[in-house]
Amino acid sequence: MKRVKHIAIATVFAIFAGLGVLLAPLGPQVISAEQMPAKTGDAETSQAQQTQQTRQMRGAYLAQAGNCRGCHTAQGGLPYSGGHILATSIGIFVTPNITLDQETGIGLWDEEDFWRAMHHGKSRDGSPLYPAFPYTDYTKVTREDTDAIFAYLKSLPPVEQRNPPHQINFPFNFRPLLYLWRALYFTDGVYQPDAVKSDEWNRGAYLVQGLGHCNACHTTRNPLGASQGDSLGGGQIMGSNWYAPSLTSLQEASTVDWALNDIVQILTTGLSSRAVATGPMADVVSQSLQHLTAGDAHAMAVYLKSLPESAPYSRGIAPELTQEVDGLLQKGSEIYEIYCQDCHGELGQGAPGVYPPLAGNRGITLASPINAIRSILHGGYAPVTAANPRPYGMPPFAQVLRDEEIALVLSYIRNAWGNRGSLVTAVQVDRSRKGVQ
Template sequence: MKRAIIVTVIAGLIGLAMFLIPVDPPPEAKEQSMTKTDNIVQRQARGAYLAQVGNCMGCHTMQGGQPYAGGHSLATSIGTFVTPNITPDQETGIGRWSEDDFWRALHDGKGRNGSPLYPAFPYTEYTKITREDSNAIFAYLQSLPPIQQRNPPNRINFPFNLRPLIYVWRAFYFEQGIYQPQAAKSDEWNRGAYLVQGLGHCNACHTARNPFGASQGNILGGGQLMGSNWYAPSLTSLQEASTADWPIEDIIELLTTGLSYRAVATGPMADVVSQSLQHLTSDDARAMAVYLKSLPETDPHSRGVAPPLTEEVDKLLQRGGELYETHCQDCHGNLGQGAPGAYPALTGNRGIMLASPINAIRSILNGGYAPVTIGNPRPYGMPPFAQVLHDEEIALVLSYIRNAWGNRGTLVSAVQVDRSRKGAQ
């Protein structure tokens, strides 16, 4: 009897152990689980890359703030917009959003509740993004740590604060649609076009805007940056920033390091290179370069009327030359030749001779700094002269630079410098 009880107890324990000991799932189930996890990780990694290419952090992070938590102010012609929190916080971010909601924002320009978004969010360009890339970016954003940050509301001027007017704006200025590859072009060219036109939203800065904030004129033909005292030069004019006559490798170098012997990225473009373009894969950098080089040339942009070399003008330029010798010559050279890899040449510099001297004035006032990148970790920079030179002196030295060594440009006035110093448009 005892032996029967012991056998029964042992059998019961064995049976209980069968329930308690984990049993490996079938190999097929394990493989499917691992594949699903791998796919999620890969999608998030791809989304992280695409978010960098699109420079999402550049807008959705305020200075000194938490990444992607928003709070950055964007001044426009119709008011000031404050970028939203796009971390997965349930209350103040996009934690309750779905892939469909995110796609609707990028592709349709509509919020989670279906209401139209203001085009300060560049959905006019993001509409070209594929659904696959949209899902990848969303997966990445959802993988971020949620940050609870409730940002202040937008401050939109009347009558543009009347949201129904957005429907009118969209009817005139919004063309929805994913990028359609051109069959006559190479895969590389189409990839570059997709990045420049869509994810990179280059048009948002490098195209002029009308008073309603819509792009006007030639696409990528240059324009004043919204809410910023900077001019984004034309990418289609050889008088400005077209790279049609550049070797591909030089374009790649400028995009990914911010510096080539032909040009240096400064101001807002330096931030774009630092935060976004330097992270391009070699294939994507080449694709963008191929596309940018192929852009058709537009009509020459006027550089304004250079002054007649009268005795009075000659005296002004002579005074500017003396200032140049004192403050600029050590780095930029006695003939404006610069130093390759360090200080840009001023002779024949298209950025110096733009019709509007606004960028050059800003660089002298605030200093000119190339971006810190992996390919150029310790860039040389120009110190700010805002406290060293007064408005008339800056106008004189810049007038000299724009008319020395074969350069021919308009004279710069102290009034123009004063406006830039105060941040006026």
């Protein structure tokens, strides 16, 4: 599509900075506190403070790695004060305030309460939580890491913000049903390392399966909101008109045939020689993954590359190239030449590091064209990261192209240059335009 630079302001995440106060001597009679002999009690207090600060800094990093702020902050809201809307198959959830305000937040909670929520999926009073909070993944996080995250949250200023209640559909608003759900779909337990694998592989597995809760998006869910099918096997994102591709299928987003450095690049910058992260994944990269340490990013790459390949799936029925279909694809080709060719190339080759190729692009030929439709309608933007602060992007065409035209050009792209995918209909585009899943 036409070349447009997507210029945005990167969000700067302040973890912690020690404020050192320099005491300049005022005269020969004045000495700094550091020069005075420390009492035993003072030394113990100082050591305890340093230990607590280190713990808080670690908790800040872990909270960022788990993208806690991404869910517990409404657009334009104060960090961790909640209010983010999450639409699901059973109703509308509003994320809670997890600052230390005693009236509207978790100011009355202690470490045990926080551990109970993360590990057991239960609130402070012992009542079961709805799995819109991904405790089915967080249960794998260690007690040490959970306590560190809570120590970080305790260090933040409390925010008084009373968020609206959930709007859960009947009969799911009958909370005792959660006990049945938990019996069917939830087993608590901290991640257990695989003794056969390396420490790096296990670290990557811990991050992907637990703190990163990747399965919360990259899996199919049943009508009750429980994960079903293969882990990381792809699925519709809850409350979103986006599809999170399978991380185990070579026809979707498996990285088994990628170089490790390419996987690290897509995780931390949203851009590699193999793909570009857009949509919800771009937000995850920008808010969370770009801040991983080099070691953790590499560990995740090692684990993701090792995932066993799942069975091939049907990409949908590719059309027979009849005279009628040829006519439709020819119309799509003409639209492509006008609006897309300048950036993506006559042969769909793209421009390395700038515009993604469309030829051989697995994201283009997914069984569901929903992601491609949304990218054309609303634009496609790579995340803003420290390593890529001014990424190129694709402008939205919702006001430029009619539903029929988008269907035609996307049908052409899905069946050009060796690509094979089902035709796209104007009805599918219309549903996506209206936000209907």
